[in-house]
Amino acid sequence: MDLKQLECFLAVARELHFGRAAETLYMSQSSVSEAIKTLERSLGGQLFDRTSRRVALTPLGAALRHGAAPAIIQIKTAIADCKRQAAGKPRQLKIGxxxxxxxxxxxxxxxxxxxAHPEIELEFVELTYVTHFAAVSDGTVDAxxxxxxxxxxxLCHGPVIMRDQRMLCVPQDHPFAGADLLDPELLAQERLVRMVPGSVNHEWQDYHFPRYTPQGKQIGEGPVIRTIREAISAVCTKQGLLMLTKRAASYYATPQMAFVEIDLPAMPSALVRRVDDHRPILQEMDALLLRIACRYGIAPAPAPA
Structure with a gap:
């Protein structure tokens, strides 16, 4: 049993597809399959149920993923830090x-x-709707x-740093475009873009890409998107609508699209990390972000006791 075999296992456990796992590892599918078989022989049992149509974790596989994933991420992080130290480079924190x-x-x-930390180099990694939680879970980013x-x-999160008014993105000539505050029940007449199935849990999808209005009316199904730019393209071509934060109105301004306030709960944002990652530096980042947000007057008021 070696580290590469465990990396192959975790990639397949994440993707539940040998071909996609091989792509993420830059390996051939046959090499990944052989690594899994070798690991299964070492453990004495099957890690995956494989059919021509699906791949699923066995109870043994689920137990290995639960126990091994945090350790593998910590080992890879430590090795990367040591390599940078040996090369005379600063430690690195990746923030998605x-x-x-x-x-x-x-x-x-x-x-x-x-x-405060000149010995640490920050690297910022742009994520997508599909990867923004998965990248934290699999160690691609530290937070x-x-x-x-x-x-x-x-996963867990630090203090809420921003809580933004929700905006509905519509084509510039859409009937909603001139509204001051839109009744969310009107979404029953529309289609919203949709997430890639299984990329995030239902709670997150229902909050940001709801399938029903507050009164239970069904909202139409728009195209499946992976990135914000894909979603904006769908809005501009009248294939579906999208909800973003008020701050995004200037960041993603485009002549073909209008932003309209909608009467739904605000979108909160915070720094997210793995529950097993107890590095003090991540807690320092939370505290620093909160101090800056308070100084800029954008941090939400604490919830009443």
């Missing part, structure tokens, strides 16, 4: 973001974090600034 990320907090955050609620198991 979706859309505009920290918006106006980005520059002060980078400036103040770098001043990510995500819209809540949490979209996957095994």
């Amino acid at each position: 973001f979706l859309g505009g990320g920290f918006y106006e907090l980005h520059q002060p955050f980078v400036t103040e974090f770098t001043a 990510a600034f995500c819209r809540l609620p949490l979209g996957a198991d095994g």
Whole structure:
């Protein structure tokens, strides 16, 4: 049993598809399959139920993923840090973001974090609707600034840094375009773009891409999208509508699209990390972001006791 075999196992467990797992690892599918078979022989049981139509974890596979994933991520992080140290390079923290990320907090955050921790290099990684929680879960990034609620198991978040008014993105000539505050029940007449099935949990999808209005009327199904740009393209070509934050109105302004306030709960955002990642530096990042957000007057008021 070696680290590469476990990496192959975790990739297949994440993708539930040998071909896609091989692509993420830059390996051939046959090499991934052989690594899994070798691991199964070492453990004495099957990790996956395989058919011509689906791949699923067995109870043994689920137990291995639960026990091994945090350890593998920590080992890979430690090895990467040691390699950088040996090469005389600073430690690195990868922070994922979706859309505009920290918006106006980005520059002060980078400036103040770098001043406090010159030994650490920040790398920002743009994520998509499909990857913004998965990238944290699998260790691609150390943390990510995500819209809540949490979209996957095994994650936790720091204090809410922003809570933005929700905006409906519609074509410029849409009847809603001139509304001051839109009644969400009118969504029953429309179609919303949809997430890739299984990329986030139902709670997150229902909050950001609802299938029903508050009164239970069904909302139409628009095209499946992976990125914000794909969603905006769907809006501009009148294939479906999209909901974004008010801050995104300037970040994603386009002549073919209008932003209309809709009477739905605001979109909260916070820094998300793995529940098993207890590095103090991530908690320092939470505290720094909150201080900056308070200074800029955008941090939400604490919930009443």
